[in-house]
Amino acid sequence: MGDFADYARKDFDKKNVVASANNEEADVQFNVEDAKAFSAEETVATTAGTDTSAPVVTTSSTPVTLGRGLDVGTANLVSSFQDNSGNVNLKIQRNAFIDIDCDDYTRNMLTRLGVQYVVVNGRMVVVGDPAFELANIFNRNTRRPMKEGMISPDEADALPIEKMLLETLLEKPKQPGEICYYSVPAEPIDADMNVVYHQGVFGGLLKGLGYEPKPLVEGHAVVFSELAEDDFTGIGISCGGGMFNVCVSYKSIPALSFSTSRGGDWIDRNVASVLGCSASRACGLKEKGIDLTNPQGREEEAVEIYYRNLISYTLKNIKERFESSSSMPSFPEPISIVCAGGTSMIGGFTEVFQQEFEKIQFPIAVKEIRLAEDPLYSVSKGCLVAALSESV
Amino acid sequence: MSSAFDVPKAVDKRLSTMAVDELAKRGMRTVKVLDKASIMSLIDEAVETVVADRLAELKADDRERLREEAKTQFKKLVQERNSRQKEQQEAYEERIENLRAQAVSLEEKLEEAERQKDEISTEVEETPVVETVEVPASPSLDVDQIRDVVREAVAEAKTEPAEVASGSQMEDLKASIDALANKVVQGAAATSSKHVEPPSEDALMALFSREGDEKVENNLDQVEIKNAKAGGVAANLAKLKNLQKETE
Numbered sequence: 081m082g083d084f085a086d087y088a089r090k091d092f093d094k095k096n097v098v099a100s101a102n103n104e105e106a107d108v109q110f111n112v113e114d115a116k117a118f119s120a121e122e123t124v125a126t127t128a129g130t131d132t133s134a135p136v137v138t139t140s141s142t143p144v145t146l147g148r149g150l151d152v153g154t155a156n157l158v159s160s161f162q163d164n165s166g167n168v169n170l171k172i173q174r175n176a177f178i179d180i181d182c183d184d185y186t187r188n189m190l191t192r193l194g195v196q197y198v199v200v201n202g203r204m205v206v207v208g209d210p211a212f213e214l215a216n217i218f219n220r221n222t223r224r225p226m227k228e229g230m231i232s233p234d235e236a237d238a239l240p241i242e243k244m245l246l247e248t249l250l251e252k253p254k255q256p257g258e259i260c261y262y263s264v265p266a267e268p269i270d271a272d273m274n275v276v277y278h279q280g281v282f283g284g285l286l287k288g289l290g291y292e293p294k295p296l297v298e299g300h301a302v303v304f305s306e307l308a309e310d311d312f313t314g315i316g317i318s319c320g321g322g323m324f325n326v327c328v329s330y331k332s333i334p335a336l337s338f339s340t341s342r343g344g345d346w347i348d349r350n351v352a353s354v355l356g357c358s359a360s361r362a363c364g365l366k367e368k369g370i371d372l373t374n375p376q377g378r379e380e381e382a383v384e385i386y387y388r389n390l391i392s393y394t395l396k397n398i399k400e401r402f403e404s405s406s407s408m409p410s411f412p413e414p415i416s417i418v419c420a421g422g423t424s425m426i427g428g429f430t431e432v433f434q435q436e437f438e439k440i441q442f443p444i445a446v447k448e449i450r451l452a453e454d455p456l457y458s459v460s461k462g463c464l465v466a467a468l469s470e471s472v
Numbered sequence: 473m474s475s476a477f478d479v480p481k482a483v484d485k486r487l488s489t490m491a492v493d494e495l496a497k498r499g500m501r502t503v504k505v506l507d508k509a510s511i512m513s514l515i516d517e518a519v520e521t522v523v524a525d526r527l528a529e530l531k532a533d534d535r536e537r538l539r540e541e542a543k544t545q546f547k548k549l550v551q552e553r554n555s556r557q558k559e560q561q562e563a564y565e566e567r568i569e570n571l572r573a574q575a576v577s578l579e580e581k582l583e584e585a586e587r588q589k590d591e592i593s594t595e596v597e598e599t600p601v602v603e604t605v606e607v608p609a610s611p612s613l614d615v616d617q618i619r620d621v622v623r624e625a626v627a628e629a630k631t632e633p634a635e636v637a638s639g640s641q642m643e644d645l646k647a648s649i650d651a652l653a654n655k656v657v658q659g660a661a662a663t664s665s666k667h668v669e670p671p672s673e674d675a676l677m678a679l680f681s682r683e684g685d686e687k688v689e690n691n692l693d694q695v696e697i698k699n700a701k702a703g704g705v706a707a708n709l710a711k712l713k714n715l716q717k718e719t720e
C-alpha cells in the first residue's frame with residue numbers, strides 16, 4: 081500500500097482527531113480480505129486500458145467506481161467521482177451562505193428570483209452559488225463557514241451550513257464505508273491555527289454521511305493529480321482563496337508540506353484597502369480577466385503588485401523550509417513545479433511566477449513551471465486518485 | 473376703486489387651504505400647488521368683472537395693464553405657497569437626516585459589540601479546543617444588513633424629491649430604526665453572556681448524524697449544483713499503483 085496513505089494515517093492518528101475516536105479500528109487501510117468481504121456479491125472487473133493491478137471496481141448495478149474525492153476549500157467545495165467509462169465527474173459549490181430576515185416580502189422576492197431557501201433558526205438561509213449571486217444583487221457580503229483554509233471559529237452557523245453543503249455535493253455512499261479522501265491544509269507556517277479541529281470536524285461530517293473519511297494534505301493532492309508523468313516527484317502548489325498549500329514530493333512521498341495563510345482573499349483585502357473599495361469588489365476586479373504581465377491602470381496594477389508579493393513570499397518560504405530541513409531528498413533530475421487552485425487562474429500567473437523564481441536562488445533545479453490541467457478541480461481529482469487507489 | 477374686484481381674495485375664496493400634513497393623512501402624496509390654466513381663467517374672470525364695472529371708461533391698454541397687475545398678484549401668491557411647501561420638505565429631510573445619523577451611531581455600537589465579542593473569542597482560543605457547536609438562539613447581527621435597512625430607508629425617502637414624505641413613510645422609517653435599535657440591544661446582551669464551550673464528541677456526532685435533522689425545512693435537493701467533467705485519472709492511478717508496488 082502507498083506511503084501517502086501511511087503518511088495520511090500517521091498524520092490523522094498523531095493528531096488524535098476527535099471524530100475518529102468512534103473508529104473501532106485504528107487502521108484506516110483496506111487489505112484485500114477486507115475489500116472482498118466488503119463487496120462479496122459484487123462483480124470485480126478492471127477497467128480497460130489501466131494496469132491490471134489497478135483495483136478498479138465496476139458493478140453491474142452502479143455505473144460508478146467506489147471512492148470519492150472532496151476538496152474542502154475556503155472558497156469552493158468540490159466533490160468528485162469516477163464513472164465506469166473513466167470520466168471524472170465533479171460537483172462544485174461556493175463555500176458561502178447568506179441569511180435573510182424571514183418574512184413574506186423576502187419569501188416572495190426569493191421565489192420570484194427562483195432561489196431556494198432553507199429556514200434555520202427562523203432565518204432564511206441560502207447556501208452555495210445562489211447565495212453568492214444574491215449577495216452581489218444586494219451588494220452584501222456572503223457569510224463564510226471557513227476562513228484561511230479552516231473552519232471559521234467566528235462563524236457560529238458554520239457547522240450546520242457545512243453539513244448542508246456537503247449533503248448537496250455527496251450522495252449517500254455506494255457502500256457503507258466507501259472511502260472519501262478530503263483535502264486538509266498542511267500545518268500553517270505563519271498562523272497559529274487549529275488544523276486538528278478542522279480535520280476532525282470534516283472527518284466527523286463525512287462519517288455522519290456514511291463515508292470512511294481520510295484526510296490528504298492539499299499540496300499532496302495536487303501532486304497526485306498533476307505529477308503522474310514525473311513519477312509523482314516535484315512541487316505541487318494549491319493557490320487557493322484562503323491559503324497557499326505547498327507540497328514537495330519525492331516518488332509520491334511528501335518530503336515537505338506547509339501552508340501559508342495568504343491566498344486570493346488576502347489579495348482582495350489588500351487591493352480593497354489601497355483602492356478604498358469593498359473586498360468583494362476587489363475580487364470581482366481580480367477575476368474579470370486581468371493580464372498580470374500587462375496591467376491596465378491603477379486598479380489592475382494594485383492586483384499585480386499583490387500577486388507578485390504573494391508569489392515571491394511563497395517561493396521564499398519554500399526555499400527557507402527546504403534549506404533548514406535536515407532530511408531533504410536529493411533530486412537527481414530537475415523537477416517540475418505545478419500550480420493549481422483558483423488563484424493560479426489569472427492571466428500571466430506562470431510568467432510572473434517565473435520572474436519571481438529567477439530573482440531568488442532556488443535550492444532545487446527546476447525544469448518547468450506550469451499550471452494544472454484543471455486548476456479548480458485539481459485538488460479534488462488528487463483526492464479521488466488517492467481514494468480510487470485504496471478502493472477495491 | 474371701492475368697487476374694485478379683489479383678485480387675491482377671490483382666489484382665496486375658491487382655493488381651499490389645507491395643511492400638507494392633513495393632505496398626507498388623507499393619503500394624498502402629491503400636492504398640485506396651483507393649476508396654471510385655471511389661474512389664468514380666474515384672472516380673466518376677475519378682469520372681466522372689473523371691466524364690466526367700468527366698461528365705458530376703459531381703453532384696450534388699460535385693460536391689458538389691469539390683466540398684468542392681476543397676474544402679478546397671483547404669481548406672488550403662488551410663490552408664497554411654494555416656499556411654504558419647500559420649508560416643509562426641508563423639515564422632513566432634516567428629520568430623515570437625523571434618523572440616519574441615529575442609525576449610523578447604532579451601527580457603530582454594533583461594530584463595537586462585535587469587536588468585543590471577537591476579543592472574547594480570541595481569549596478563549598488559547599484553550600486547546602475552542603469552537604462551539606451550539607447554534608445561538610438569536611441569529612447573529614449583520615452589519616451589512618443594518619446598512620441595507622438604512623440605505624433602503626434613505627433611498628425610499630429620496631425617490632421623489634418633489635414629493636413630501638408622507639406621515640406613514642416616516643412611521644416606516646422610524647419603525648425600522650426602532651427594530652434596529654432593538655437588535656443592537658439584544659445582540660450586545662447575547663454577546664456578553666455567551667460562553668464558548670468545547671464540543672463533546674457526542675455533540676459532534678449528534679450534529680453530524682443524519683437522523684438529528686430530518687425536521688429541518690429544507691429544499692436543497694432542488695438546488696441546481698454546478699457540474700463539471702474533467703480529464704480522467706486512470707493513468708495517474710496506474711502509475712501510482714506501479715510505484716507502490718516498486719516501493720513495497
Ligand SMILES: Nc1ncnc2c1ncn2[C@@H]1O[C@H](COP(=O)(O)OP(=O)(O)OP(=O)(O)O)[C@@H](O)[C@H]1O
Pocket residue numbers: 151152153154155156157228229230298318319320321322323324343344345363366367368420421422423424425426427455456
Ligand atoms: N479567474 C480567476 N482569476 C483570479 N482569481 C480567481 C479566478 N477564479 C477564481 N479565483 C480566485 O480563486 C480563489 C478560489 O480558489 P480555490 O477554489 O482554489 O480556493 P479554495 O480551495 O476554496 O481555498 P483554500 O484552498 O485556500 O482553502 C478565490 O480567491 C477566487 O477569487
Ligand SMILES: [Mg+2]
Pocket residue numbers: 151152153154298318319320321421459
Ligand atoms: Mg483549495
